[in-house]
Amino acid sequence: MAIWKFCLVSILFLLWPVDAFAQNIAVPVKIQYPLFLKILTFDRNLKSRVGNDIVLAVIYQSKFPGSRIVKEEFEKTFNESPIKEIDNISISLITIDIEKENLRQAISAKKIDIVYIAPLRAVNLKRLIDECHTRNILTLSGVPAYIKTGVAVGIGLKGNKPQILVNLPAVNAVNVNFSSQLLKLAKIIK
Amino acid sequence: MKFQFEYIFPRPFTRIKTKFTLVVTVLIFIISIFVYFFFPTWEKKQAMMAISEKAQSIAQMAAYSISPAIVFADSEGISQVITSARQNKDLAYLFVVNENDHLLGQFAPGKTGKKSFYKMQKNHSISKDNATYNVIAPVLSQGKVIGRLYLGISLRELNSRVSRSRKISGLVGLVIFLFGFIAAFSTSKVITRPLDMMVETVKQITLGDLSQRAPIISHDEVGRLAESFNLMIESLEQRTAELKLVNEQLYKENLIRKQSEHKYFSLFNQIPDAIAIFDKKTKQFLDCNSKITKIYGYSKAEFKKLTPFDLHPAEEKSKVKRLIDTRNPEKPNRYTHLSKDGRRMDVEIVSDEIEFQGRPAWLSIIRDITERLQAEKKLAKEQHLLQSFMENIPDAIYFKDMEGHFLRINRAQAKRLGLDDPKDATGKTDFDFFTEENARQVRKQELRVMRSGKISVHEQVKILADGNESWVSGTKVPLPDENGKIIGIFGITRDITERKRTEESLKIFTEKLMARNKELQEFAFIASHDLQEPLRKVRAFGDRLWAKYSDELGEQGHDYLLRMQNAAARMQTLIDDLLAYSCITIKDRPLVKTDLSRIVREVLKDFQIQIENVGAAVQLEKLPVISADPLQMRQLFQNLISNALKYHRQGVAPIIRIYNGTTGDKNSSDQEPLANGFHHIRVEDNGIGFEQKHADRIFAVFQRLHTRDSYQGTGMGLTICRKIVEHHGGSITAKSRPGEGATFTIKLPRKPENDI
Structure with missing residues (x-):
């Protein structure tokens, strides 16, 4: 009887709507960062969408070391990079620890334009993405699996080379108008 | 035919100046026309090729750039590409359609309202108004056609450039023609003037005046020609003089040659050998010298009817037929020839190929060697005799040169020297065979004979190795050459040991015999002398008997006494004669x-x-x-x-x-x-x-x-x-x-x- 109960609990645990299991990034952050900046230059609606500055938020889990390390690398790369603007639109970086902050409140409070999602675990990623997209926030991630989940733009790996991953419905959903030249280079996920 | 035509219609004299001017003018005209037409056409063709490549390049680049825009329905991207293409000033129009010919973007200034204009154009074509060059490029995505680009390049600038080029070419052609004509005319005049003057000079020279010279008025090929011409005239003048001398020389040489030919024919007829010439093909005798008639007995006319085969006996004809055309001019061949009266002759023939009266022939020099062969046979016989003599005579014979080297020895001498083959002695001396003392002594004798030129006969005893004596009788004779000069010595040596021994025995025997003979003569002398005494007494007492008792003896006694007296007297005579005979040698x-x-x-x-x-x-x-x-x-x-x-x-x-x-x-x-x-x-x-x-x-x-x-x-x-x-x-x-x-x-x- 006890065994049967144990099995039932296990099945329920597995069926729990948490789809953000811990995933690893495919490409180092210091490569991801300039690539994302270049991708953003292909967005014809960037200016109209973000105004004169871009607030880029890194969402991570402080208790998950993999997530925390990526967040730290992202910060370090940003700080060390000489590129701090795109087409005269300045970029500022903030971090959101979803284990400590409420995401919705944080987005509202900090006027976030773009979200970079670090590797997460035990998080309902889809709800998190929907929350961003509902507010026309472009989502980026270094974890390729997250693009299929709904993240708009990601960086994967094809062979030994980085590959741009574009979730076209997600991109259209957040009113981003990427140039077809970019789309030609990227792997389109519909 | 041509000759007749020119005879009826003689070609008019045309000056070089006219020909040259005409030819050069036509040539320059052709060049001008060529310049007028070629360069603009060539330029247009080159420009069209450049435009074609340019249009193709623009179309391909645009199609490549616009491909993702069509795929992702990126109208703004399409516009960007069109805008980018418009950067080219020569772009006349650009239409972008998808695979369903639905127009996605265009650039067509002046063609508003004619949206289907592009559909009438063909790829790589020029529009009917000659204003645009049209290109159609497919838009591909992953190997699939997803649209097309219709692109036109304006030819307006090209046309204006070609028009301008044609005007310039025309002008340049005209200038070339004018200047060329003037230059041709002037040049022809410059060239022909000295030639005209040379023609005048030639006319004077033709008339026999070799002192004329062509004037040199230009320093070019014509000037050189004039110089060469003048040199040629000088040379001609010299050659004419030389030719005259050569003619005189040739006349003299011809005279000498005729004399030489005369000598040759004299030699041909007077040479001691017979000479005959016969045709190489027909073998018929063509000529012969007078010696032929003497040797063979044929007249010259009879001989010319013969062939060489007629001169040979039947058994030799096949050999002659085989060898007659393969003779070696350096090696004489021996044959037997027949004279007219059938006499056989041994001949030696040397033949060589010549050309006689324009046809190939053999010249044969025939020498009658009958007597020579007989002499050779005799000589061979004598040599054989000498050889037999040398080989068989028991006496040793040798020939030496001045230095004492053996030239030849016979078998007996070889045996004496201890050699198996007489040839082994050639080049050796007595020092190689005898003791130095003996050899030196012999050499001394030989030198004496060669210096004196007198024959030396000597007998010599040699002590042999076994201690016995060996007597030899040697005769050394100086050896003269054909001029009498002494070139060596030859000698004959005979072993006379046996003879010496016999002589010695004979001497002893003779001495003994003489002694006995002397004894006998003395005996005869004594005997005859002693016999006289009793005989005298017989005769004396007979006389006394006759004187005292003749009367008492009677007739028979007288007869007996007379007979006794006669016998005693005869005895006396006999004794006297015997005594006289004995006295001859005894009383020396x-x-x-x-x-x-x-x-x-x-x-x-x-x-x-x-x-x-x-x-x-x-x-x-x-x-x-x-x-x-x-x-x-x-x-x-x-x-x-x-x-x-x-x-x-x-x-x-x-x-x-x-x-x-x-x-x-x-x-x-x-x-x-x-x-x-x-x-x-x-x-x-x-x-x-x-x-x-x-x-x-x-x-x-x-x-x-x-x-x-x-x-x-x-x-x-x-x-x-x-x-x-x-x-x-x-x-x-x-x-x-x-x-x-x-x-x-x-x-x-x-x-x-x-x-x-």
Whole structure:
């Protein structure tokens, strides 16, 4: 009887709507960062969408070391990079620890334009993405699996080379108008 | 045909100036036309190729750029591409359609409202108004056509550039033509002027004036031509003079050549060898010299009807047919030829190819070698004889050069030298075979012979290795060459050891014999001398008996006593003769100069009465003075004259002739050859003579051919004569026929030191 109960609990645990299991990034952050900046230059609606500055938020889990390390690398790369603007639109970086902050409140409070999602675990990623997209926030991630989940733009790996991953419905959903030249280079996920 | 045409319509004289100007003008005109048409057309073609490549390039780039915009329905991207393409100023239009020909974007200034304009264009075509160059490029995505680009490049600028180029080309062509015409005209004038002047000069030279020279008025090819022409004229002038000299020389050479030909024909006919020339193909004789007619007996005309085969005997013809065309001019061939009368001749022929009267022929020089071959055969025979002599003679023969090297030896000499083959001695000397002392001695003798040129005969004893003596008799003769110069020596050596031994034995035997003979002669002398005493007593007592008791003896006693007295007297004669015979050698008196004429005259005096009794006629000619014993000589002639008087024919008066036969006498019946070194004194008579077979017998002791009753004598007269003559180193012979007299020939040695 006890065994049967144990099995039932296990099945329920597995069926729990948490789809953000811990995933690893495919490409180092210091490569991801300039690539994302270049991708953003292909967005014809960037200016109209973000105004004169871009607030880029890194969402991570402080208790998950993999997530925390990526967040730290992202910060370090940003700080060390000489590129701090795109087409005269300045970029500022903030971090959101979803284990400590409420995401919705944080987005509202900090006027976030773009979200970079670090590797997460035990998080309902889809709800998190929907929350961003509902507010026309472009989502980026270094974890390729997250693009299929709904993240708009990601960086994967094809062979030994980085590959741009574009979730076209997600991109259209957040009113981003990427140039077809970019789309030609990227792997389109519909 | 051409000649006739030109004869009827002679070609007019056209000046070089006219031809040159006309040709150059036409050429320049063609060049001008070419410049006018070629360069603009070429430029347009090049520009069209550039425009085509440019349009194709723009279209391809645009299609490539616009492909993702069509895929992602990126109208803004399409516009961007069109805008980018418009950067090219020559772009006339650009239409972008998708795969369903739905227009996605366009650039068509001036063609608003004509949206389907592009559909009428063809790829890589020029529009009807010649304003645009049209290109259609497909838009591809992943190998699939997803749209097309219609693109036009404006040709307006090209057309204006071509038009401008054509105007410039026309102008340049016109300028070239004008300047070319002027230049051609001027050049032709410059070129032809000196030529005209040269023509004038040539005309003067043609008339025979070689002193004319072409003026040199330009320093170019024509000037050089004029210079060369002048040099040629100078050369021609010199050559003309030289030619004249050469003609004279040729005339002289021709004269010499004719003389040479004359000499050649003289030589051809006078050469000692026969020469015949026959056709190489037909083999018919073409010519021959006069020697042919002498050798073969044919006339020249007869010979020319023959071929070489007619000269050969039947057995040789096949050989001649085989070899007649393969003769070696350097090697004579030997054949047998037949003369006209069938006489066979050995000939030697040397032939060579010549060209005679324009056709190939053989020239054969024929030499009659019949006599030469006979001489060669004789020589070979003599050589064979010499060789046989050399090989078979037991005497050793050798030939040496001046240095003493053996040139040739015979087998006997080889054997003597210890060689198997006589050739092994060639080049060697005596020093290679004998002891140095012997060789040196021989060499000394040889040098003496070669220097003196006199023959040396010597006998030599050599001590052999076994200690025995070996005697050789050598004759060394200087060897002269054909000019008489002494080039060596040859000699004959004979082993005379056996002969020497025999001589030695003979000498001993002779000495013994002489001793015994002397003893015998002494015995005879003593015996005959001692016999005289009892005989004298017999005769003395006989005489006393006759004187005192003849009356008492009676008739028979008288007869016996007379017979005894006669026998004693004959015995006395015999003893006297025997004594005389013995005394010849026993009483060895020295020889003195003896005048034989005087001796004979004294003897004749002694026989004076006897001569008169028989009525003999004695002819005494001059006899020599010799070295002899005068008494014995007296005895000799006394005996011979006595015999001549005694044995005369009955009723025929004796004729006795005594003469010196050495000087030769045509009247002499003696036909014997005269021996050198001897006086031949002959005593000739016309007596009864004797059989020649008794010629030796009559000289034997006590030998008589007649009975004592017929002719008195002891038979010792001629024996004594022979003994005397032999004692003087001579001999005596007799020749006679019965009834024809006899001739006694006394040979006495001629001793120069004693002759007078």
